[in-house]
Amino acid sequence: MHAPILAPSILAGDHSDLASSAAIVAATGLEWLHLDIMDGHFVPNLSFGPQTVAALRKKSKLFFDVHLMLDEPHRYVEAFAKAGANLISIHIEPAYDYAATLARIKELGCRRGIVLNPGTPAGAVKPFLAQVDLVLAMTVQPGFGGQSFRADVLPKIAQIDAWRREAALDFRLEVDGGIDLKTAADCRNAGTDTFVAGTSFFNAADRAAYAAAIAKL
Numbered sequence: 001m002h003a004p005i006l007a008p009s010i011l012a013g014d015h016s017d018l019a020s021s022a023a024i025v026a027a028t029g030l031e032w033l034h035l036d037i038m039d040g041h042f043v044p045n046l047s048f049g050p051q052t053v054a055a056l057r058k059k060s061k062l063f064f065d066v067h068l069m070l071d072e073p074h075r076y077v078e079a080f081a082k083a084g085a086n087l088i089s090i091h092i093e094p095a096y097d098y099a100a101t102l103a104r105i106k107e108l109g110c111r112r113g114i115v116l117n118p119g120t121p122a123g124a125v126k127p128f129l130a131q132v133d134l135v136l137a138m139t140v141q142p143g144f145g146g147q148s149f150r151a152d153v154l155p156k157i158a159q160i161d162a163w164r165r166e167a168a169l170d171f172r173l174e175v176d177g178g179i180d181l182k183t184a185a186d187c188r189n190a191g192t193d194t195f196v197a198g199t200s201f202f203n204a205a206d207r208a209a210y211a212a213a214i215a216k217l
């Protein structure tokens with residue numbers, strides 16, 4: 001099992017000063033930053049695009065874990081790779097050529113992630129498990145921070161972890177949405193190793209203690 005990684009979501013940071021929010025993450029001793037890209041179609045919200053990611057790249061050495069919540073992610077993977085993404089995750093729900101898009105992400109020098117929404121069965125991503133570096137199981141319906149964790153996703157996480165073990169695959173298993181110390185522990189028990197936390201990280205009274213607690217899971 002991979003060691004736990006905490007990836008704070010900059011969606012919950014200060015959007016007038018994202019560089020300072022990234023600096024808070026680095027100062028906590030963390031290495032990953034989760035960046036949520038929303039198109040107003042796949043999800044009912046807008047966030048920011050490759051220009052913002054490129055600007056932030058100049059100010060931060062963190063590992064950029066970029067989550068594309070887009071209807072047509074294949075049209076934008078190159079822009080986000082050029083902007084400085086280290087890992088690009090694409091959703092399984094819209095219709096496009098998933099295998100070709102994952103191959104393109106790799107060709108662009110980034111790690112590849114595949115994402116499924118809470119209502120999407122695990123079987124939807126099964127054909128792609130050997131082609132990804134990370135599977136992201138959303139534990140809220142994507143679009144907004146600050147929502148409640150969906151415990152009904154836990155069996156699906158355990159199923160994906162079981163397939164990972166059976167096939168001796170090495171991808172990371174990430175969760176995102178409503179993550180705090182309690183829900184992270186539940187996810188860890190189900191097989192998760194990578195934890196996205198927006199609200200709970202940026203609002204934590206002691207972020208270092210929060211990060212240490214995740215590291216101990």
Ligand SMILES: O=C(CO)[C@@H](O)[C@H](O)COP(=O)(O)O
Binds near residue numbers: 009012140196
């Ligand atoms: O992708 C998303 C929301 O669509 C998440 O990354 C949220 O930003 C997580 O926020 P919290 O639930 O931790 O506040």
